[in-house]
Amino acid sequence: MGSLVVPSPFLFRFQVKTIKTKSFVGLLIPLCAVLLALALGAVMLLSLGANPISGYATMFGAAFGSVEGFSETAVKSIPLLLVGAGICIAFRANVINIGGEGQMVMGALLSTSVALTFPSVPSLLLIPMVLLAGAIGGAFWGAIAGALKAYFNVSEILSTIMLNIVAVQFMNFLLRGVMIDPGEVARGTGIPQTMRLTENADLPILLEGMRMHLGVPIALFVAFGAYILLWRTAMGFRLRSVGYNPHASRYAGISVPKNVTAALAFSGAMAGIAGAILVFGSESHRMVTDGGSTGFTGSAGFNGIVVALLAGLHPLWSIPSALLFGGMLVGANALQRAAQVPSALIIALNGLIVVFVVSSEYFKQRSLYAGQVDLADDESTETEGEDNE
């Protein structure tokens, strides 16, 4: 775990040698950024006519105050953790994956079609099959953006955004067309959704009478896998190396294009698993579209970025980070019921948290280099020039 806080060059532009001794600063400052965002949230609550203290108490009480609440929070955290762990891999390889939404959708579509095709395969086999299908669907969608960046020099920021749009329309096309519930057609209602998927693919409930299902341990397992991949395998070393310094990596014989593609494929695979779990862990056990991606993903493709950033791009720190944001989602619904504050507040707060956490890097670097001014200045200018190429 010695490498716990080795920074990504993408966010931290300097080679930080002393970070380990001062690593508490590295955690403290993003946390302050979150607190600042929550404080602004309190101001918003106040201006909406709600008491911020009782408001936050309602929120966090609902999310963490009971076994039922926590079970709900854990379920809401699944996609956040999976997408977040994937984002850790991508960002460590210096690839910005904004395509989580589309990768989730593609993973869900492929896993749903597997469940529709093989409804009678027993659970023990079908559940791994649909999860694998989700991973493949997401990985494929991520790899497209990766290959476009690696071989055609297309910015992955743009291609992933475009692929999100394509995936959503593809979902609408399939769910209104070949995958639609025959019952919807017969009744003439035509709601774009699949039929109740086979019970063999249902993710088993872990706690009687609650939402907590098999998706929770799966997500934890995958997050741990992401950690092993990044720091305990040669593949992970290559990914981080390419992210840290592509020129040196190429010189050392590491293929930059291959690893850029792989980073987006891994990242997409995790988002794809998240999509599959959303379908087979849902209460309706169907895949439904409301025409956009948010209705299906709950913006987890974007919010996963927040989770990963707050976790310092570390898959294991993403676990508490995902629980925090999952809890906020659960709490927001409780707040809406208790104080008539629309739950959209949480989306806005998430946005502020992203902005503040990203901006806080500036203060982190300043505090890390306080006291070694001259040396730090020289070092920063050197490495910065390299990274900027």
Add this chain to the structure above:
Amino acid sequence: MSDSFAVMIVVATIASGIRLATPFLLASLGEALGQRSGVLNLGVDGVMLLGAFGAYYTVLQTSNPYYGLLVGISIGLLIGLFYGFITLNLRAEQGVSGIGIYLFGLGMSDLFFQKFVGTPRPILPFMPLDIPVLSGLPVVGEMLFQHSIIVYIAFGLVPLMSFVLHRTTYGLNIRAIGENPEAADSLGVSVMATRYSAIIIGNGLAGLAGAALAIELGIFQQNLTNAMGFIAIALVYFGAWSPKGVMIGSLVFGMVQSIVLQCKTFGVIPRSASDLAAMAPAVITILALVIVAKRFKQPSALTKPYVRGG
């Protein structure tokens, strides 16, 4: 008889294509300006949503669409100031902080809408402003000269921005700091001030784009823009950072949308096929990105924060 009917449909389709292209054009002109100065703004969609809500609410209260435009643009300018602070002063990573702005706009616009409006009520749209004489021309008049004021503003901005970028000192400064901020700085150009101005104006245009959209549609709803802001960013690449290129891209998008809408109304194509057609802009953009990445060079300093002496 059927001939004149066909002409009528074509004219209506083109006219509506121009109207639909307008928000794209405004937003992508703003984005192009920012990118030319070296700053990527991925928050366009969020700014558009906030501008759209601001404009919608203002018109709802005052019944004056022009106040709506003003409010929309002001909201954009304010966010631009904030975005400038975080990306220029705090040197925040631009790709990710833009997503933060997007989420903020998405959540806030929905929050305000639910809190202050609740049930959607239609607002007064713009009256079309017929250009004297020209609007009376057969066919062309209806196609080009019977639009609302915002359409003329948007398309008027294209030559204006070309002129500013290529014929004025300010434009030269913007292009210089987008390519080589160190060199520009050494000649006494303030990188900070120029980038601030480009970002603020760019976001103002995004806010205006949102306002134009809301007033044109006469309605607001959650996620009104539905990723239009992201397409506007792609259009900047599509148009290779030139105002004229951006305009052509916006028109292509507007026309595709308009044709799809017409086909839907006439039932020429089934619903499911229109979903496939809706994919077209994104797919075209990806292909265009491949070509643009080969042929054109993006501003060299794009997304790179400038540190003096760095």
